[in-house]
Amino acid sequence: MSRGARTRDRIMDVAQEAVLAKGFEATSIDEIVADAGITRSGFFYHFKDKSALAREMIDRYADTSIAEIDAMVARARELTEDPLHVLLITLKLIAEDMRSAPNGHPGCVVATAAFHDRLIGPEIREANRRAVLRWQEQFRVLLDDIAKQYRTNDEVDFDRFADFLSGAVAGGIIMSRAHGDTTVTAEYVLLARSHVKLLFQPKLQ
Amino acid sequence: MSRGARTRDRIMDVAQEAVLAKGFEATSIDEIVADAGITRSGFFYHFKDKSALAREMIDRYADTSIAEIDAMVARARELTEDPLHVLLITLKLIAEDMRSAPNGHPGCVVATAAFHDRLIGPEIREANRRAVLRWQEQFRVLLDDIAKQYRTNDEVDFDRFADFLSGAVAGGIIMSRAHGDTTVTAEYVLLARSHVKLLFQPKLQ
DNA sequence: TCCAAACCGCACTGCTGGTACGGAAACCAG
DNA sequence: CTGGTTTCCGTACCAGCAGTGCGGTTTGGA
Secondary structure: OOHHHHHHHHHHHHHHHHHHHHOOOOOOHHHHHHHHOOOHHHHHHHOOOHHHHHHHHHHHHHHHHHHHHHHHHHHHHHHOOOHHHHHHHHHHHHHHHHHHOEOEOOOOHHHHHHOOOOOOOHHHHHHHHHHHHHHHHHHHHHHHHHHHHOOOOOOOOHHHHHHHHHHHHHHHHHHHHHHOOOOHHHHHHHHHHHHHHHHHOOOOO | OOHHHHHHHHHHHHHHHHHHHHOOOOOOHHHHHHHHOOOHHHHHHHOOOHHHHHHHHHHHHHHHHHHHHHHHHHHHHHHOOOHHHHHHHHHHHHHHHHHHOEOEOOOOHHHHHHOOOOOOOHHHHHHHHHHHHHHHHHHHHHHHHHHHHOOOOOOOOHHHHHHHHHHHHHHHHHHHHHHOOOOHHHHHHHHHHHHHHHHHOOOOO
């Protein structure tokens, strides 16, 4: 990893922590460069503006998030062959992971960016779109596997439902902020899990 | 309604439209006063700072939202006595209302405020908390009515689930912004409705 | 050793939220 | 109609912000 790449990563590290805690606009470039141990000139050498930083942060955040969920799916597949239980276990692992975090779920760069439209040009919007589509695709695959062996107890569009599962997390983040209760997001994941269970589980009650 | 109250309302009207479209920080006071037909001095006469405006906007937004939902609940009660169907019809009315809006759901001041922590002092946070608790209470009452006549197909905490229903809207707003598709929020409400149906409906399949 | 990438220092612009204060117009009670 | 209060304007000012420009310096690698 080159020196430049390391600096870029350090910038994004400190920026992400601040952005998740305070939002994009509330995080000043002066603050970022101070924490990253560089100067404003150094910052603008790597990112042409704050928007470019946001765009790269979104992509990087999506990368790590997708990888983490993939790891949980893999772990779930080790525990069962039943596709329904793969998803149920995955959702439980996600919830546990959120609950085990020191201060609950730290927030989501994508969700945060969605509400800061000043710095959101078409590029940021596109980066956000890419991210949510990747999450949707991830859950969509699991739902398709389930559909091969189970029938649903209600008619739902699978693309929408896959999207809805990540949307539950997004909603949980908003509500956890509104409530001032960091455990909310994990509970939302478990409620979404309940939805999955009710949707596919045969012979209810 | 006094002259001052009318001016305050006009300020909040134009501010809300801009905030829902662009976020709090992206909406400048200069822009608000221009659209409201007053001066900066006039603005600061009514609101001591931008944060005070946000706080009053949140309360006002919650008031109208609660009233709208109450009206839909009342309409649903006219159509059926069954408490489960009261909620199901209410959710359908909410979804239809969102879909009928010219540009989909315009967004939520509470959700927007949750992601703009610069101007969020304890007062804003408290206003946001009040709002989500009011929504939660609204759905909680309907769920309690259902519980008197139905048993659930899965164990869920009713307070959480009531909160989850409004959270679905919040998540839908985020995802609609991320997708760039304004119909998403209404679809989320319908998926939440499906969850309710699956949770209470006896003798599935 | 040499060159390019990486980074610094500094000066500048334009916009923002916010303060301060004197004054003017609108409104309302007596 | 009068006097006082509410409401609003005009202007000048401050600090913090994102972003630009550019010359200079350090660093790492071929």
